[in-house]
Amino acid sequence: MALNILICDDSKFSRKRVRAALEESWIGEIHEAEDGDQALEVCRSEALDLILLDLTMPIMDGFQLLAALDQEDIRPTVIVISADVQEGARARALELGAAEFIPKPFDKPKLQGTLQRLGLI
Amino acid sequence: MVALTEEKIDVLAEVTNIGMGQAAAALSDLLGAFVQLTVPSVRLIAVGDLPAVLAELPTEGQPVTCAVQPFGGGLRGEVLVILAGGRLETMAAHLGLEAGDLATGAAGAAVVLDVASMLNGACLAAIGDQLGLDPQLSAPRLLFENGTDASFHTVLAAHEDSDWSRALLLRVKFCIEADAFCCHLLILVDDAGFDAIDDALERLMNE
Numbered sequence: 001m002a003l004n005i006l007i008c009d010d011s012k013f014s015r016k017r018v019r020a021a022l023e024e025s026w027i028g029e030i031h032e033a034e035d036g037d038q039a040l041e042v043c044r045s046e047a048l049d050l051i052l053l054d055l056t057m058p059i060m061d062g063f064q065l066l067a068a069l070d071q072e073d074i075r076p077t078v079i080v081i082s083a084d085v086q087e088g089a090r091a092r093a094l095e096l097g098a099a100e101f102i103p104k105p106f107d108k109p110k111l112q113g114t115l116q117r118l119g120l121i
Numbered sequence: 122m123v124a125l126t127e128e129k130i131d132v133l134a135e136v137t138n139i140g141m142g143q144a145a146a147a148l149s150d151l152l153g154a155f156v157q158l159t160v161p162s163v164r165l166i167a168v169g170d171l172p173a174v175l176a177e178l179p180t181e182g183q184p185v186t187c188a189v190q191p192f193g194g195g196l197r198g199e200v201l202v203i204l205a206g207g208r209l210e211t212m213a214a215h216l217g218l219e220a221g222d223l224a225t226g227a228a229g230a231a232v233v234l235d236v237a238s239m240l241n242g243a244c245l246a247a248i249g250d251q252l253g254l255d256p257q258l259s260a261p262r263l264l265f266e267n268g269t270d271a272s273f274h275t276v277l278a279a280h281e282d283s284d285w286s287r288a289l290l291l292r293v294k295f296c297i298e299a300d301a302f303c304c305h306l307l308i309l310v311d312d313a314g315f316d317a318i319d320d321a322l323e324r325l326m327n328e
């Protein structure tokens with residue numbers, strides 16, 4: 001299945017790492033955003049299958065984006081990939097609608113296993 | 122010391138972000154409270170810029186407590202831990218201590234130094250892991266307790282005799298959501314440490 005994917009992270013290095021962990025065959029289209037605000041714009045204009053979302057970002061953070069997506073009834077699968085490894089952060093992200101939480105630093109097998117478990121690949 | 126490229130600053134900010142996340146988790150476990158994180162900042166400063174850096178901290182006239190913890194080994198520098206926006210009693214209450222337990226200055230200092238050690242240990246270990254460096258923390262010491270912005274002169278005085286001219290500043294901020302209580306870590310790395318980080322970032326970018 002070729003997925004329409006958004007990578008949302010304020011770090012260019014981190015976005016590059018996430019992109020490198022994705023197999024070419026999984027990707028239909030790929031978009032990038034530096035914060036939740038930019039991501040929300042993409043979500044409004046694109047039919048996304050998957051968002052790979054950081055939490056700690058300027059302007060609009062990952063929690064705020066999850067809340068905004070819920071409010072606007074935009075419901076792609078969201079996998080949070082975050083360095084905020086507090087149990088409270090994980091629980092809050094899942095409560096707000098994220099399907100999975102992957103702690104940073106992460107590796108390709110971890111992302112692949114998560115995508116398989118969610119039936120996305 | 123040469124400047125870091127924009128790309129390396131981005132990588133170092135992400136490395137610091139991961140260290141900050143580990144420290145926040147340790148603080149959250151210790152206090153039983155959710156810790157609000159903000160994006161870390163990375164920049165190169167002259168040691169003479171420290172007054173301006175300290176003045177940027179949003180203490181809002183609240184009491185400020187400051188500890189310093191040097192580190193050496195694979196990376197040399199020091200961490201300034203600045204607790205602002207609340208009193209030591211707030212932190213002590215989260216640790217299950219009564220106000221009376223802080224009747225002696227030594228008990229208050231012990232709370233600050235325990236928190237500083239825990240934050241610094243978690244943060245620096247994660248940064249060191251990613252960079253393939255092994256910073257070794259020495260014992261922390263209190264610079265001042267329940268002071269004001271003016272007390273920052275103690276920090277500056279502590280650097281007057283240092284042989285540092287410039288420092289790499291990694292700044293992270295933790296706020297305890299329920300209390301508007303914030304903790305700032307300023308990680309200062311000296312010239313030799315900067316060179317080690319620069320090499321490590323180069324390796325990381327080419328992985």
